[in-house]
Amino acid sequence: MIRYAARxxxxxxxxxxVMVIPxxxxxxxxxxxxxxxxxxxxxxxxxxxxYENIGAKQVKKNVLPYSPQYPLWSDGAQKRxxxxxxxxxxxxxxxxxxxxxxxxxxxxxxxxxxxxxxxTRMIEVLRDGNIRFSTYQWNEREDQAILAPESGGxxxxxxxxxxxxxxxxxxxxxxxxVGEKADILGFSALQLSTVRDPEAPYAEPLxxxxxxxxxxxxxxxxxxxxxxxxxxxxxxxxxxxxxxSALGYLHANCGNCHNHNNNLGSANMLLRHGVAxxxxxxxxxxxxxxxxxxxxxxxxxxxxxSYLIYAGDPERSAIYTRMAxxxxxxxxxxxxxxxxxxxxxxxxRHWIKEDLPEQSAFFTGNKEIYxxxxxxx
Amino acid sequence: MKFAKTIWVIIxxxxxxxxxxxxxxxxAGPPSKMVKRGEYMVTAGGCxxxxxxxxxxxxxxxxxxxxxxxxxxxxxVMPPVPKLPPGPWxxxxxxxxxAWSGPWGVSFSANITPDKTTGLGxxxxxxxxxxxxxxxxQGKGRPMLPPMPxxxxxxxxxxxxxxxxxxxxxxxxxSNKVPAPVAPGEK
Numbered sequence: 001m002i003r004y005a006a007r008x009x010x011x012x013x014x015x016x017x018v019m020v021i022p023x024x025x026x027x028x029x030x031x032x033x034x035x036x037x038x039x040x041x042x043x044x045x046x047x048x049x050x051y052e053n054i055g056a057k058q059v060k061k062n063v064l065p066y067s068p069q070y071p072l073w074s075d076g077a078q079k080r081x082x083x084x085x086x087x088x089x090x091x092x093x094x095x096x097x098x099x100x101x102x103x104x105x106x107x108x109x110x111x112x113x114x115x116x117x118x119x120t121r122m123i124e125v126l127r128d129g130n131i132r133f134s135t136y137q138w139n140e141r142e143d144q145a146i147l148a149p150e151s152g153g154x155x156x157x158x159x160x161x162x163x164x165x166x167x168x169x170x171x172x173x174x175x176x177x178v179g180e181k182a183d184i185l186g187f188s189a190l191q192l193s194t195v196r197d198p199e200a201p202y203a204e205p206l207x208x209x210x211x212x213x214x215x216x217x218x219x220x221x222x223x224x225x226x227x228x229x230x231x232x233x234x235x236x237x238x239x240x241x242x243x244x245s246a247l248g249y250l251h252a253n254c255g256n257c258h259n260h261n262n263n264l265g266s267a268n269m270l271l272r273h274g275v276a277x278x279x280x281x282x283x284x285x286x287x288x289x290x291x292x293x294x295x296x297x298x299x300x301x302x303x304x305x306s307y308l309i310y311a312g313d314p315e316r317s318a319i320y321t322r323m324a325x326x327x328x329x330x331x332x333x334x335x336x337x338x339x340x341x342x343x344x345x346x347x348x349r350h351w352i353k354e355d356l357p358e359q360s361a362f363f364t365g366n367k368e369i370y371x372x373x374x375x376x377x
Numbered sequence: 378m379k380f381a382k383t384i385w386v387i388i389x390x391x392x393x394x395x396x397x398x399x400x401x402x403x404x405a406g407p408p409s410k411m412v413k414r415g416e417y418m419v420t421a422g423g424c425x426x427x428x429x430x431x432x433x434x435x436x437x438x439x440x441x442x443x444x445x446x447x448x449x450x451x452x453x454v455m456p457p458v459p460k461l462p463p464g465p466w467x468x469x470x471x472x473x474x475x476a477w478s479g480p481w482g483v484s485f486s487a488n489i490t491p492d493k494t495t496g497l498g499x500x501x502x503x504x505x506x507x508x509x510x511x512x513x514x515q516g517k518g519r520p521m522l523p524p525m526p527x528x529x530x531x532x533x534x535x536x537x538x539x540x541x542x543x544x545x546x547x548x549x550x551x552s553n554k555v556p557a558p559v560a561p562g563e564k
Contacts, residue, residue, distance in 0.1 A: 171510070171512060174510070174511055175507075175511040175513050175516060295494055295495060328560050329519050329558045330519075330557070334513070334518050335520075
């Protein structure tokens with residue numbers, strides 16, 4: 001009898017070891033996972049780690065503001081941006097044009113129209129390296145923002161007579177942000193450089209607390225970056241101020257899709273200004289100026305007369321005409337905007353008409369800035 | 378002795394050829410299986426219903442297989458869309474079933490053959506998957522328009538979409554430049 005009892009005890013122990021322990025481990029890990037925000041996206045903005053006090057709109061101390069020197073046009077929205085890097089972690093700039101952010105990194109962007117908060121978008125790098133996109137829609141009192149549906153929200157607020165703003169769905173987020181590698185946009189070497197373009201459209205002056213490339217380097221928050229960035233922060237070198245601003249504008253508004261990391265077939269122009277030693281600083285010009293628009297015909301003119309950019313003639317330049325329309329099937333960018341950026345249209349028009357025919361070379365190539373075997377830190 | 382050596386060389390060559398053939402068939406196997414699966418999905422999914430223009434046959438409209446999957450024919454220039462009277466009717470489509478009019482404007486079925494200039498020839502597998510998942514041309518461009526059932530297709534697995542892509546890359550190229558969509562109110 002005792003022998004049987006002993007055997008039964010042993011069986012229970014085996015069952016416990018085989019079934020209960022793994023189950024308990026899964027349970028603990030799932031609780032831990034939810035606690036660290038890895039499950040579903042938080043349902044409210046105050047649960048995302050942005051605010052110390054949402055009522056006072058006081059942001060947490062370890063969440064820092066930043067301001068790209070070439071902001072993306074978002075129909076005139078007033079935007080504020082914040083960045084959080086987990087303690088002890090670093091951004092990997094091994095690819096200077098495509099930084100890799102450690103898990104736990106969070107970025108928020110708040111959109112206001114006519115002085116009222118409308119939405120705050122959040123990007124979070126998860127433990128497996130994947131990126132989660134969430135958008136929070138502010139209530140009328142602006143004291144709380146609720147997680148928007150995955151499909152986004154259509155026409156949530158009027159931003160101009162007859163034009164209403166859409167909250168993007170996750171599918172739209174993916175369209176812009178996910179290239180060959182998941183990509184955090186607007187937080188890069190050129191955008192955070194302390195050498196700012198004073199004529200960049202809509203750029204805001206740097207505030208003392210803003211994250212910059214310089215502060216990331218000084219605080220050892222970034223590694224594997226080209227050492228030249230310390231003495232020579234990235235910038236666009238151009239002969240005229242309008243050429244510089246135009247190329248910066250194209251970098252921020254077009255280069256997130258039109259770059260080396262995306263295969264866009266005949267529209268494979270390289271409008272992202274690369275900051276790696278091996279990048280050709282003239283790539284934007286070499287892949288667009290006086291180059292056929294391929295199978296794209298500019299409305300009102302022939303296919304043969306349609307160019308990506310035609311030096312001296314904005315009307316034969318698809319990049320210009322597509323910026324200057326909001327025909328939903330012609331416009332560029334194809335999403336995220338319903339209102340033409342008139343300031344940028346004037347800038348591009350001037351650059352194409354006045355600057356381009358006069359100049360043959362614009363840049364000091366990156367090769368002249370970097371040594372061939374550039375040192376990394 | 379020399380004869381034996383020659384025999385051995387012949388045997389070695391034959392074995393090498395057989396081995397190479399086996400290896401080649403092994404490598405050729407998976408893509409061909411994938412293409413077959415893609416063909417099954419494209420056929421069962423009715424992709425040709427819109428992407429292959431219809432022509433009038435003796436028994437009524439039938440797909441023009443000489444233009445298989447090449448989209449709205451470049452030569453078929455559509456006249457202005459007739460105006461529908463107020464009421465529950467919402468859309469009109471062409472006899473070719475490749476031009477569609479509705480509240481979104483006018484859409485034309487795309488050329489999904491592997492022609493480099495006018496079809497999917499420049500698209501990578503990733504571009505194709507992104508396009509279906511995001512409902513945008515090349516995954517990032519203008520939105521796909523009705524009646525393209527991308528929300529349903531977006532629910533397919535990566536391996537299903539890869540199979541469809543593999544099949545579409547294997548069909549004959551047809552050069553046919555499909556017109557750009559027309560926005561509502563645009564002439």
